[in-house]
Amino acid sequence: MGRFPRQPNAHPGPATSLTRLRAAFRVAFAGIAAVWATSGNFRIEVVVGVLALALGLLLRTGVVPILSLCALVLSLELMNCALEAAVNLASPELHPVAKYAKDAAAGAVLVAALISVVVGVWLLGPPLWVLIF
Secondary structure: OOOOOOOOOOOOOOOOOHHHHHHHHHHHHHHHHHHHHHOHHHHHHHHHHHHHHHHHHHOOOOHHHHHHHHHHHHHHHHHHHHHHHHHHHHOOOOOHHHHHHHHHHHHHHHHHHHHHHHHHHHHHHHHHHHHHO
C-alpha cells in the first residue's frame, strides 16, 4: 500500500523533525479542545475520572488501573466523537449503516465505562467502606 497523501497543512521535512512533532501535538490538543467544547459526555467523563483518581490517591489504592481505565474511556470517547463527525459529514441523511456505526462506537464507550465502574468499585469500595464505617 502507498502512503497517504500529504495534508495541505502538514509541515515539510523529515518525519522526526521537531517542527512536525510540535504540529502533531498542536493538532491533537486542538482535537481534544474541540471535543471538550462540544461533548458534554466527554466533560462528565473527565470530571468522573479526576474524582476517581483523587479518591484513589486519598484512599492509597493503586491509581494505575484507575488511570488506565480513565485513559481508555476518554480515548474511546474521542474516537466516538470523531467517528460521529465523519459519519455526519459522509451521510447527512439518516441511513441504517450510519446509525450502526454510530451506535457501535457509542457502545464501545459504554462497555469501557461500565467495566471502569466495576473495577472502581472493586478497588475503591473496600477502603471506602472502612473509612466510612
